[in-house]
Amino acid sequence: MMQAIDPNLLLLGWLIRSTLEMSTPLVLAALGGMFSEKSGIVNIGLEGMMLMGAFTAAAVSWYTGNPWLGLLGGIASGGLLAVVHAVACVTFKGNQIVSGTGVILFASGFTTVMLKVVWNAQGASDPVTKIPDVYINPIKDVPILGTAFGQMSPIVYLMFVMVALSYYVLYRTPFGLRVRASGEDPSTLDTAGVNVDHVRFVAVVISGCLAGFGGSYLSISFLGFFGKLMTGGQGFIALAALIFGNWTPIGCLLAGVFFGFLNGFQNTIQILNVPELQLYLNFVKMLPYVLVVVALAGIRKSIPPKAVGTAYEKEAKA
Amino acid sequence: MAESSVSLDTTSRNAVELIGICKTFPGGVHANKNITLRIREGEVHGLLGENGAGKTTLMNILYGLLTKDAGRIIIKGEEVELQSPQDAIVRGVGMVHQHFKLIPPLTVAENVVLGLEPILVSTKMESHLGGWSVKSVGVLSQILPVDLSAAEKRIVAIAEENGMNIDPKSKVMDLSVGQQQRVEVIKTLYRAADILILDEPTSVLTPQEVDELFVTLSKFKEQGKTIVLITHKLREPMILCDRISVLRDGELVGTVNREDTSPEQLARMMVGRSVSFTVEKPPKEPGSKVLSVTDLVVYNAQGLVAVKGVSFDVHEGEILGIAGVEGNGQTELVEGIVGLRKPKNGQVLVNGKDLTGKSPRKVRNAGVSHIPEDRHKKGLVLPFTIQENLVLGRHADVPFATGPRRMLLNLQESRRVSKDLVQTYSIKVSDVSSSAQTLSGGNQQKVVVARELAAQPKLLIAAQPTRGLDVGATEFIHQVLVGMRNAGLGVLLVSAELDEIVNLSDRIAVMFGGKIVAIRKPSDTTVEELGLLMAGHEVAGGSDER
Numbered sequence: 001m002m003q004a005i006d007p008n009l010l011l012l013g014w015l016i017r018s019t020l021e022m023s024t025p026l027v028l029a030a031l032g033g034m035f036s037e038k039s040g041i042v043n044i045g046l047e048g049m050m051l052m053g054a055f056t057a058a059a060v061s062w063y064t065g066n067p068w069l070g071l072l073g074g075i076a077s078g079g080l081l082a083v084v085h086a087v088a089c090v091t092f093k094g095n096q097i098v099s100g101t102g103v104i105l106f107a108s109g110f111t112t113v114m115l116k117v118v119w120n121a122q123g124a125s126d127p128v129t130k131i132p133d134v135y136i137n138p139i140k141d142v143p144i145l146g147t148a149f150g151q152m153s154p155i156v157y158l159m160f161v162m163v164a165l166s167y168y169v170l171y172r173t174p175f176g177l178r179v180r181a182s183g184e185d186p187s188t189l190d191t192a193g194v195n196v197d198h199v200r201f202v203a204v205v206i207s208g209c210l211a212g213f214g215g216s217y218l219s220i221s222f223l224g225f226f227g228k229l230m231t232g233g234q235g236f237i238a239l240a241a242l243i244f245g246n247w248t249p250i251g252c253l254l255a256g257v258f259f260g261f262l263n264g265f266q267n268t269i270q271i272l273n274v275p276e277l278q279l280y281l282n283f284v285k286m287l288p289y290v291l292v293v294v295a296l297a298g299i300r301k302s303i304p305p306k307a308v309g310t311a312y313e314k315e316a317k318a
Numbered sequence: 319m320a321e322s323s324v325s326l327d328t329t330s331r332n333a334v335e336l337i338g339i340c341k342t343f344p345g346g347v348h349a350n351k352n353i354t355l356r357i358r359e360g361e362v363h364g365l366l367g368e369n370g371a372g373k374t375t376l377m378n379i380l381y382g383l384l385t386k387d388a389g390r391i392i393i394k395g396e397e398v399e400l401q402s403p404q405d406a407i408v409r410g411v412g413m414v415h416q417h418f419k420l421i422p423p424l425t426v427a428e429n430v431v432l433g434l435e436p437i438l439v440s441t442k443m444e445s446h447l448g449g450w451s452v453k454s455v456g457v458l459s460q461i462l463p464v465d466l467s468a469a470e471k472r473i474v475a476i477a478e479e480n481g482m483n484i485d486p487k488s489k490v491m492d493l494s495v496g497q498q499q500r501v502e503v504i505k506t507l508y509r510a511a512d513i514l515i516l517d518e519p520t521s522v523l524t525p526q527e528v529d530e531l532f533v534t535l536s537k538f539k540e541q542g543k544t545i546v547l548i549t550h551k552l553r554e555p556m557i558l559c560d561r562i563s564v565l566r567d568g569e570l571v572g573t574v575n576r577e578d579t580s581p582e583q584l585a586r587m588m589v590g591r592s593v594s595f596t597v598e599k600p601p602k603e604p605g606s607k608v609l610s611v612t613d614l615v616v617y618n619a620q621g622l623v624a625v626k627g628v629s630f631d632v633h634e635g636e637i638l639g640i641a642g643v644e645g646n647g648q649t650e651l652v653e654g655i656v657g658l659r660k661p662k663n664g665q666v667l668v669n670g671k672d673l674t675g676k677s678p679r680k681v682r683n684a685g686v687s688h689i690p691e692d693r694h695k696k697g698l699v700l701p702f703t704i705q706e707n708l709v710l711g712r713h714a715d716v717p718f719a720t721g722p723r724r725m726l727l728n729l730q731e732s733r734r735v736s737k738d739l740v741q742t743y744s745i746k747v748s749d750v751s752s753s754a755q756t757l758s759g760g761n762q763q764k765v766v767v768a769r770e771l772a773a774q775p776k777l778l779i780a781a782q783p784t785r786g787l788d789v790g791a792t793e794f795i796h797q798v799l800v801g802m803r804n805a806g807l808g809v810l811l812v813s814a815e816l817d818e819i820v821n822l823s824d825r826i827a828v829m830f831g832g833k834i835v836a837i838r839k840p841s842d843t844t845v846e847e848l849g850l851l852m853a854g855h856e857v858a859g860g861s862d863e864r
């Protein structure tokens with residue numbers, strides 16, 4: 001089939017595909033972070049919510065054999081963990097960083113224990129039913145396109161749908177307007193007769209659902225099993241993508257794809273198996289993190305929601 | 319306006335009745351003590367009181383923003399328990415807050431519709447219902463598209479109806495303060511409010527803008543709306559209000575008809591004693607130049623020119639007042655002089671010494687004291703103790719620093735000096751080692767003033783020194799400023815309160831658009847002329863006193 005394809009073109013196709021695959025969980029989680037932070041609640045627990053989603057999706061798929069149910073389970077579990085974060089931060093005005101850290105620690109411990117309980121495994125679960133990839137047959141044999149898009153997880157496409165949907169919700173609906181107001185100046189939203197806590201609560205839960213979505217992709221679409229702590233810091237990269245992307249849906253997409261590209265690049269080098277390049281593999285692996293530091297140091301000016309990180313107490317003086 | 323008469327008919331309906339309202343804040347402040355207030359339908363009711371008297375608190379309770387500890391609220395004859403502002407809004411209560419409730423990065427239209435967003439698909443259906451209730455579509459409406467263009471049309475219509483001019487698509491952060499206030503008023507009209515509460519609406523406006531606002535308000539009155547006008551100024555309720563209620567220390571002192579009262583009586587009710595409106599100021603010949611500013615150009619934080627080539631002198635024994643609406647470069651001018659902001663061009667001489675662009679410490683050491691306009695951000699370190707705040711800036715000098723190379727703080731000495739200062743300036747504190755946060759606004763300002771004057775300056779720069787202070791504290795600060803002038807100091811007074819400028823200054827410089835547009839002697843000008851100058855109008859035939 002692929003007898004005479006120029007290896008360079010093949011590589012380019014691979015790189016595109018890998019980039020899209022690697023960016024999908026990042027973009028989904030970054031969108032999640034966006035909803036939470038736009039409403040004024042910092043969600044460093046994305047990592048934990050992703051992990052929870054990844055585990056639950058795999059477990060549900062394992063028991064039911066239906067990966068789509070697994071996906072729903074993964075999204076719901078991320079949302080459920082976010083409820084905990086929301087209760088702590090919104091209802092009880094707790095410290096958002098502490099709560100987020102708690103979420104991560106809980107998810108790490110819980111999923112590791114449950115890995116043992118469900119599959120009696122230490123490192124990785126048994127293979128579970130994956131969400132079937134989408135094949136686009138007409139382009140299968142087109143050089144670059146075929147490699148890049150011929151076979152792809154439907155979640156990659158859904159990711160783009162979620163970006164568009166997030167944009168619509170945030171900028172075109174009453175809920176979105178309220179979320180944006182809540183993150184800028186909650187007392188103004190309160191004065192306008194809207195319950196700030198409700199808005200924030202829902203936004204945080206949406207955040208968890210999207211993070212759970214991203215995590216589910218890892219276990220039941222990208223890999224087909226659950227691995228211990230398999231998110232490996234992607235929740236934090238997603239937070240960086242959120243900052244890089246200036247708290248906007250399109251920004252999250254671009255930044256997520258950029259970080260995905262760095263990961264995909266690294267995968268492609270691995271596939272290439274050129275010994276000279278292998279030397280630099282760890283360097284490439286490190287790049288996203290370096291960029292995170294650079295991003296945080298403010299090479300690009302990004303403007304966070306003004307009231308992010310602060311609890312809203314009604315009786316406090318405005 | 320003058321012919322509007324108060325109906326003495328006691329049976330006329332009350333728009334709002336507040337009965338026995340009590341409110342104690344968590345910190346223990348008793349902000350409202352058993353207040354009973356009746357506001358009649360269609361009247362303009364003045365709510366007068368000093369800062370901290372509890373006016374805002376009372377109205378926030380009526381608006382559902384704060385909970386009451388005790389008392390009853392009756393709106394249009396219906397007894398209500400307000401859980402949130404929504405409950406007040408649906409009953410026709412609208413409030414324009416003292417600190418605007420607007421979100422700068424959002425557009426005018428977005429700000430106006432927030433909380434009451436029209437839905438695109440249901441606009442038709444709802445117009446059949448004749449209302450704007452979003453509730454009729456249920457929670458689902460939250461994720462239906464907002465019909466912003468319909469809202470924009472309606473906003474323009476409302477604005478035009480009331481003689482206001484506003485672009486609904488512009489972002490609120492690009493608007494002037496006066497325009498922002500208009501957005502706030504439109505917000506209440508958009509919600510079809512017929513009981514309008516305005517919390518200190520005039521404090522941010524020029525005299526002309528105040529007149530415009532009052533024209534708008536009298537239009538509302540003709541339309542039959544009920545208006546509550548909160549203020550701490552005496553002139554305003556006398557112009558517009560039918561009846562005036564006065565609060566003092568959380569208590570209702572009384573309600574009077576405008577015809578039956580006078581500013582003097584209102585002042586007595588407000589303060590609890592008679593107040594002198596003018597400060598005793600003996601004539602004084604100004605001495606030699608203390609401060610000389612030439613062609614000063616300063617940029618603001620956004621990198622735009624805020625001060626565009628300003629020149630003036632301040633002499634010994636003289637108060638030079640800088641009048642102007644806030645945001646015309648006064649802040650940057652002061653920062654440029656005291657070293658908080660590097661001027662791009664020009665020269666600052668203090669007693670002949672060039673201090674242009676020098677650090678705040680060098681400027682201080684040259685004998686310049688500075689009372690900053692924002693006492694919370696620049697004047698005090700709030701979590702620090704009063705004692706620490708009182709020696710701040712001198713803490714590294716003898717006698718407050720001791721030991722080898724002055725590496726240690728002499729706490730006994732600073733405690734002793736602080737206690738002296740607290741006495742001299744009658745600052746009400748329980749203990750000099752409690753934090754500055756625990757003080758009231760007036761006492762916080764006294765701490766700043768005490769510290770700045772203790773440095774024995776030759777030049778005092780006071781920016782908005784009485785902002786947010788009660789009459790007593792304001793009187794005190796005024797006396798201190800005049801006392802300093804009498805003692806031969808040069809004083810540069812920057813204030814947005816025109817009365818303050820006129821009463822205290824020996825010369826008045828008006829700042830507009832980053833320039834000093836005129837310098838006048840108080841005796842040669844009028845409040846009207848100054849108001850016009852502040853609003854950027856050319857005034858012909860004025861004589862400059864440079």
Ligand SMILES: Nc1ncnc2c1ncn2[C@@H]1O[C@H](COP(=O)(O)OP(=O)(O)O)[C@@H](O)[C@H]1O
Nearest residue numbers: 315316317343347349369370371372373374375
């Ligand atoms: N949220 C709050 N918490 C604690 N104290 C408050 C709060 N709001 C107002 N106060 C206090 O209540 C008193 C009345 O305040 P306020 O109603 O704002 O006065 P006014 O509007 O008449 O200037 C003041 O002493 C103020 O410090």
Ligand SMILES: [Mg+2]
Nearest residue numbers: 373374416517
């Ligand atoms: Mg007030």
